[in-house]
Amino acid sequence: MLKDRVAIVTGSSSGIGRVIARELARRGARLVLLSNESIRILEALEEIRHLSPDSEAYEADVSSRPCVTEAVNLTLERFGRVDILVNNAGITRDNLVMRMKEEEWQRVMEVNLHSVFRLTQMVLRPMMKARYGRIIHITSVVGHTGNAGQGNYVAAKAGLEGFAKSVALEVASRNITVNCVAPGFIRTAMTDKLNSKAREAILARIPLGVAGEPEDVAHAVAFLASAEARYITGETIHVNGGMYMG
Ligand code: NAD
Numbered sequence: 001m002l003k004d005r006v007a008i009v010t011g012s013s014s015g016i017g018r019v020i021a022r023e024l025a026r027r028g029a030r031l032v033l034l035s036n037e038s039i040r041i042l043e044a045l046e047e048i049r050h051l052s053p054d055s056e057a058y059e060a061d062v063s064s065r066p067c068v069t070e071a072v073n074l075t076l077e078r079f080g081r082v083d084i085l086v087n088n089a090g091i092t093r094d095n096l097v098m099r100m101k102e103e104e105w106q107r108v109m110e111v112n113l114h115s116v117f118r119l120t121q122m123v124l125r126p127m128m129k130a131r132y133g134r135i136i137h138i139t140s141v142v143g144h145t146g147n148a149g150q151g152n153y154v155a156a157k158a159g160l161e162g163f164a165k166s167v168a169l170e171v172a173s174r175n176i177t178v179n180c181v182a183p184g185f186i187r188t189a190m191t192d193k194l195n196s197k198a199r200e201a202i203l204a205r206i207p208l209g210v211a212g213e214p215e216d217v218a219h220a221v222a223f224l225a226s227a228e229a230r231y232i233t234g235e236t237i238h239v240n241g242g243m244y245m246g
Helices: 015-026 040-052 065-078 102-129 150-176 194-205 214-226
Strands: 007-011 030-035 054-058 084-087 133-138 176-183 234-240
Touching: 007 065, 007 102, 007 214, 015 040, 015 084, 015 133, 030 040, 030 065, 030 214, 040 054, 040 065, 054 234, 084 102, 084 214, 102 133, 102 150, 102 176, 150 176, 150 194, 176 194, 176 214, 214 234
Parallel strands: 007 030, 007 084, 030 054, 084 133, 133 176, 176 234
Antiparallel strands: none
16 A cells, blocks of 8 residues: 555656556555646546545646756645655657757657656655655666667666666665666557557567556556565566566
8 A cells, every 4th residue: 555655657647657646546645747738637637636635736847957846846845745756757759860860869868867867866855854765767678678760768768777776776775765667568649659560560579469558567666666565676677568578
């Protein structure tokens, strides 16, 4: 149970983040939803409040330091603590490296990697004071395998795993754990963008034979956030149907 724990989940207005927020709420956590989608985040909040009435949503672009600072400050004013941070917001700007524009590289780094550094840094102080914290980054199988056409995305996701290990070492003595969940091929808006040929090619590489659901990722996150995972830090849980075995 996560009763009364305060959990920030980024990118929680849709896709995997929304389902993670729902799962943590179902287990008793109070949720702070963060997203750049103004209308959908309110829809998500309405849904979450049925499970956990004491929850909030703040519209924020995670790549903007002022937006994130304001959202974390509002969370601390409202709840006085942050127990769980799930860094889930992520984007793709696919291109072959030969053709990749500086802007495509920068934007993916800002949203998928730099934002995680800032948010993690901001919650560490209250977590260290409370001598409790669970930080979970959503990475990707491609951070381990590489993927043609996704040099920017892969670099950001692989970077997150190294970052998680470093922070895990820095804060372990304060009872704060830092881990990653690396999804494989999960059915969301991000993967709906793929054409049917690309989708078939990926499915053929999955031993369990089907795409994953956002719930499969959410269950791994909820486990890492729970008391049962207290002795796990600096790790990555792969949720990929056997597509890659680390
Ligand atoms: P999605 O596109 O369905 O949802 C992404 C969420 O992030 C949305 O709520 C969006 O509003 C939010 N977001 C995007 N940019 C933002 C910004 N600048 N500020 C705040 N919020 C922002 O994607 P998804 O498939 O649910 O992916 C969620 C995470 O899982 C991502 O980090 C993604 O890289 C990772 N992932 C997904 C898959 C998959 O198969 N879907 C596989 C591996 C990893």
